[in-house]
Amino acid sequence: MINQLNNIEHPNFWDMQYESKKTGWDLNSPNPVFNYLINELPFINPSKLIILGSGKGFDAVLANEKGYDVTAVDFSSTANSYCRELNQKFKTQINIIEKDFFELDGSLNGTFDIVYEYVTYCAISLSKRNQFLKLVNKLLKPEGRFITVLFPIDNREDGPPFSVDYNQFLLETNHLFNLEYLDKNIPSVKPRKGKEILLVFRKPLIIKE
Numbered sequence: 001m002i003n004q005l006n007n008i009e010h011p012n013f014w015d016m017q018y019e020s021k022k023t024g025w026d027l028n029s030p031n032p033v034f035n036y037l038i039n040e041l042p043f044i045n046p047s048k049l050i051i052l053g054s055g056k057g058f059d060a061v062l063a064n065e066k067g068y069d070v071t072a073v074d075f076s077s078t079a080n081s082y083c084r085e086l087n088q089k090f091k092t093q094i095n096i097i098e099k100d101f102f103e104l105d106g107s108l109n110g111t112f113d114i115v116y117e118y119v120t121y122c123a124i125s126l127s128k129r130n131q132f133l134k135l136v137n138k139l140l141k142p143e144g145r146f147i148t149v150l151f152p153i154d155n156r157e158d159g160p161p162f163s164v165d166y167n168q169f170l171l172e173t174n175h176l177f178n179l180e181y182l183d184k185n186i187p188s189v190k191p192r193k194g195k196e197i198l199l200v201f202r203k204p205l206i207i208k209e
């Protein structure tokens, strides 16, 4: 049996990271790029949003305060406890789902206008990346948007976070989405400057298999 605490596919691994504060990814505040996205990009409007791997929930709170109907999914109970606290503190109404996002109820398929991820795609096993992109596609309504701040686009060897080759990412998303917007000039936190890209994709109206 794989030790659960070394297995990034098991929630205990992530609980342990949160509990021992080995959370190098955690900004302890909303992602400034997400803030820029929802406040300054004219084509993004409050609508039904799901965040995959929502962590402590800062981006979920920000979006809900801006009028988005937010569902936050994470399988770490420690992260979700924090998210619940934030939800109470800021009097927001986030729908928190504590579940492996690969096992989400099929009734959610096709019900979201936006799927957003930040430092989740780079935190899952490389062998699950394709499954993740298919999941995003399934969750979206036709013409819904997939928003990612793709990180880290350096060529680091180890992970998580596992490096993302963004040309490869464009190839892998090609048959599922149309690229709508690409922005490298984004207000990343200092250590991530030049290491991330904001991408917005749209699910086609009709997909012929």
Ligand SMILES: C[S@@+](CC[C@H](N)C(=O)[O-])C[C@H]1O[C@@H](n2cnc3c(N)ncnc32)[C@H](O)[C@@H]1O
Pocket: 008, 009, 011, 014, 015, 025, 026, 027, 052, 053, 054, 055, 056, 073, 074, 075, 076, 079, 099, 100, 101, 102, 117, 118, 119, 120, 123, 124
């Ligand atoms: C690196 S953290 C990023 C959290 C958050 N997006 C942020 O910016 O702080 C990755 C998160 O994804 C969650 N996660 C990883 N795999 C998951 C899965 N299969 N289902 C649900 N959550 C998952 C982890 O529990 C963790 O909270």
